Amino acid sequence: MKKFILVFLFVLSLFSLSGKTSSPRYIILFIGDGMALPQRLLAEEFSRKTEKKPLLMNSFPYHATTHTVSANSLTTDSAASATAIACGVKTNNGRIGTDPKNNKLVSAAEMARDKGKKVGIITTVTLNHATPSGFYGHRKSRTEYYELGLDLVSSRFDFFGGGGLHSFNKLSPDLFTLAKQNNYVISRGRDALDSMKKENKNIFLASSEKSNMPYAIDLSGNIPTLAEITEKAIQLLDNPKGFFLMVEGGLIDYAGHSNEAATNMREVLALDAAVKKAYEFYQKHPEETLILVTGDHETGGLTLGVKGKKFDPLVLAQQKSSSGVFKSRFTALKKEGKIKSFEDAKAIVTEYFGLLFQSKNPKEILLITPAEQKAMEQAFHQGKLPSFLHNLMNQKAGLGWSTTSHTAIPVLTTATGKGAENFTGFIENTFIAEKIKELL
Ligand SMILES: [Zn+2]
Structure with a gap:
């Protein structure tokens, strides 16, 4: 009997050991x-037509339909959903890392940090915006930007990257000064990516200190892509104890x-390019890495697809900029006196959207019909050309x-890698945090 108990205990200990080894060392959540x-399919069909390949994020083997309802609304906002995905608790819209009774919650990222893993947070918007702050912040309202900034600088996370830090509701002490006091090294622009050191805690600002990154469709100059920031973060976070990295598009x-369809689609493609960087890491550590995209x-x-018009993503291929960038250029040309009439505006419409006022091919998808041209001219005279154009792109x-x-x-x-098989069926968004916490 004693022997039996010993064997039983031995088997039990093997089970608990295997429990440990079944945890992914590296978790990357997009x-x-x-x-x-719809957003994933728009980008998918575009990619299939232009690159002859599907989106990587859609090709992952495990798919789960994910219910996003918050504690007080069928339609969630980003604060409640970030709290659900990060902490595993449904809360009211507007809340960050707190439940409806204002109790502080623990995020999967904080749990990973407390278990000795490195933690990274990346976003294309500001670092203390709703989604990223759901992983380190604990506040009643998402609009407490300064306070969320305080939570960020005291988070002890290893890497923050992307847009700037909002602090307009309070200015002092300055959040960047506080970050430096808490041993963060702050770097700016693509040129600084390579100089960041693994032994430091890093805050990387892609462009300005206070604002979002530009849209992927408008990206130029010394501003890195989301994929480049993700690749660098993975290099910096990689260590024997593993890491948890959240990347937000x-x-x-x-x-x-x-x-704005083309701008939206280019953002999804930029996120997929970042997923590719994680996937390259996964291919080197297939037994130890979990990638989730939600x-x-x-x-x-x-x-x-709309009444009278079939879905054709190729219409969006020639669009060169977001509506905002087009609008600035258009306004500048008007001010310089280079656009005085609708005739003068035609060249910039073709340049920025690929729309054609004439074509030898009557089936040309970007050819503007006489009725569209009439409506466009009217929009020009009403000063509404930029919004008219992205609506026309949607229709076409x-x-x-x-x-x-x-x-x-x-x-x-969607999920791939170690533990990915857990993400199937119809799940609540809270399940993502619950499962990550369990896997840590
Ligand atoms: Zn929104």
Whole structure:
């Protein structure tokens, strides 16, 4: 009997050991803000037509339909969903890392840090915006930017990268000064990527100190891509105890709010390029890495195909900039006196959107019809040309948008690597944090 008990205890200890080894050493979580199935499919079909390949994030073997409802609304905001995904608890819209009764919650990132892993947070928007702050912040409201900045600088996380830090509701002490006092090294611009050191805690600002990164479609100069920041973060965080890294494509949501299809799609493609960097790391450590790609909610009520017009993503291929950048250029040319009439505006319309006023091919997808030209001329005279043009692009691509807000439709979570098989079926967004915590 004694022998039997000893054997039993031995087997039990093997089980508990194998429990440890079943944990992924490296966890990389991607969140597309405002990215649900339609956004992923728009980018997928575009990629299939132009690059002859699907989106990497969609090709992962495990898929889970993910319910995004918050504690007080069928339509969540990014604060409640970030709290759900990061901490595993449904809370009211607007709250960061706190439950509806204002109790502080623990995020999977904090748990990873406390277990000795390195932690990184990346976003294309500001570092103390709702989604990233869900992983380190604990506040009643997402608008407490300064206070969330205080939570950031005291988080003891190893890497922050992306946009700047909002601090407009309070200015002193300056958040960057506090970050330096807490041993963060602050670097700026693509040129600084290579000089960041592994032994430091790093804050990397892609462009300005206070604002979002530019849209991927507008990216130029010394501003790195989301993929470049992700690749660098992985290099810096890699260590024998492992790491937890969250990467947010935060501007997908912005382009969803303004119903700009090409800009939205380029953001999803930029996120997929970042997923590729994680996947390259996974290929080197397939037995130890878990990659998850999810969204926090859908934005815009995007649909692929509208009455009278089939979905054709290729319409978006020639668009050169976001509506905002087009608008600035257009306004500048008007001020310089270079655009006085609608005739003068035609060249810049073709240059920025690929739209053609004439073509030998009557089936040319970017050819402007006489009725469209008439409406465009009217919009020009009303000073509404920029918004008219991105709406025209939507019509020509057969894309419908039902709102400029968030919708309640579920998002998709895809997974590959160690522990990925847990992410199937119809799950709550809270399940992501619960499972990550369990796997840590
Ligand atoms: Zn939003």
